[in-house]
Amino acid sequence: MRKLIILGCLSYLAIGLGHVAVGAVMEQLVLNYRINYETGGQLITNQFLGFLAGVLLAPWLIGNMGRRASIVLAFVGFTxxxxxxxxxxxxxxxxxxxxIAGFGFGMGEACIGALVIDTLGDRKASTMSLLEVFFGVGAFALPAAAAWLILRGHWLLTFGTVAVLAAVVLALWLFTPLGEAEAHMGNRRQREAALAAGKEAGKDVGAAAETAAAQIAAAAQPAKAPRFGYARLDLRLLLLGAAFFAVYVGLEMSFANYLPTIMGRKAGMSASSATISLSLFWAAMSFGRLFVGRITGRVGYRNFLLACCVFTVAGFAVLSLLNEAVGATVLIIATGLSMAGIFAMALVYLNEAFPDKVDRTTSILIACGGLGGALLPKLTGWLLDAYDISTAMWQFTGFAAVLLLLMGLIVGEQGRLRRRRKDMAAQPNG
Structure with a gap:
């Protein structure tokens, strides 16, 4: 599975670059196209609407085209x-x-994330953390490169850099054999046939194959499941998870895409220096993600996620009060560390409740993240045009508080759902 992990990391690196490219040069876009920030925010909104479409279509495309073909299609559009x-x-x-860009990296992120969760068994948490590290490295490196290009008057090459890496990743997905993981790369029928063949031959394909077999078994009995695919008692947790991802991704992308503008207005930084603050935010995110797997192994997903949400609220609240460049920069780094593991660990934590619906659950959660990523930057752009920086900053604090509330509700619902399932399993049949 090493090739799959390496290719997944490179893919998330490219996706990380794509996510922040527009935000890194937002000031230049506003000046060159003679638009305001709300209009500039429409570019981010469209990117995330495409992201939403890509994620929602991912399960259908995987089922009919296979995972490799779906990922290739995603990176063609992205490039x-x-x-x-x-x-x-x-x-x-x-x-x-x-x-088109949003569709590409949205579908790519959903397909690769579901593939990792579905195939890597006990290593899924550490591998998802590693993927998020590479996402963060891309998001950290791009603004630094953009700042250098802005200084030299070649800011458009920011997008060219992303296109080149996306093309390299596309070629690797086209031509790299993935060994054991190939059994999971085809469409639904091909995966079922490959897993059945492995079982007949007496091969142990590990925990990932068990998960896939469970999915196939569930799909073979549609009459026993609701049309939507989730039991009624599962829907509350799914809806809470969807809301959590919408708020989290919207918050992260709003803050990241407008951070150079905020630091320019709030702390009087130059365009290139303000862009460097975005690199520092993503550097902190990447550094924190290096330790996420180890920390969650000790304290568990629940405690880790609750603590991260608490520190995120505190970070945004204090940052809203600061106008001095050095202090604000320190708080940006601290907030990045607080948010570092939230996305990947929340994805793993919520998927544990739906082990037979990994592709669908992953797509729903990431799609809702895309919806938040489309709407919240639009709101932030409007606030920056209509009000002052402080209003936009307190908006971030408010959404961070909502994030904490939602995680508390998710933890409570997870516990109730686990107890209900345990009670149902203990009841005698008939």
């Missing part, structure tokens, strides 16, 4: 869109390209 940005087309073309 073409980023290359198109580089040409500085008209604004309406930029908006269309944003939809």
């Amino acid at each position: 073409v869109a980023e290359a198109g940005y580089t040409l500085e087309p008209g604004w309406w073309v930029m908006l269309v390209l944003a939809l």
Whole structure:
């Protein structure tokens, strides 16, 4: 599975670059296209609407085309869109390209995340943390590169850099054999046949195969399951998880995409220096993710996620009160560390409640994240145009508090759901 992990890491690196590319050069986009921040925010909104479409279509495409073909399609769209940005087309073309870019990295992220959770068994938490580290490295490196390019007047090459890496990853997905993981790369029928063949031959394909077999068994008995695929008692947890991901991704992307603008206005930084603050935020996220697997192994997903949400609220609250560059920079780093493991560990934590629906649950949660990522940056752009920086900053604090509330509700619902299932299993049949 080593090739799969390496390829997954490179994919998340490219996706990390794509997520922050627009935000890293937002000031230049506003100036060159002579638009306001709310209009500039539409580019981010379109990117996340495309992201939402890609994630929602991922389970259907995986079932019919297979995982490899779906990932290849995702990176084709991603590469073409980023290359198109580089040409500085008209604004309406930029908006269309944003939809295509979002579709590409949204579907890629959903397909690869579900593949890792489905195939790597006990290593899924540590591997998801590693993928998120590489996502963070991409998100950290891109603003630093953008700052250098801005200083030299070549800011459009920011998008060209992303396009080149996306093209390399596309080629690797096309031509790299993945060994054991190949059994999980086809469409639904191909995966079922490969797993059945492995079972007949007496091969142990590990915990990942057991998960896949459970999915196939569940799919073979549709009459016993609700049409939507989730039992009624599961839906409350799923809805809470969906809301959590919408708020988290919206908060992360709003803050990241407008951070250079915020630091320029709040602390009087130059355009290139303000862009470096975004690199520091993602550097802190990447550094924190190196330790997420080890920490959750000791304290558990629940305690880890609750603590991260508490520190995130505190970080945004204090940052809202600071106007001095050094102090604000320290708080940006602290907030990045607090948020470092939330996305990956929440994804694993919620999937534990639905072990036979990994592809679908992952897609729903990431899709809702995409919805939040589409709506909240639009709100932030409007606040920056209509009000002052302090209003936008306190908005971040408010959404962080909502995040903490939702995680508390998720923890409570997880416990109730676990007890209900235990009681149902203990009841005598008939």
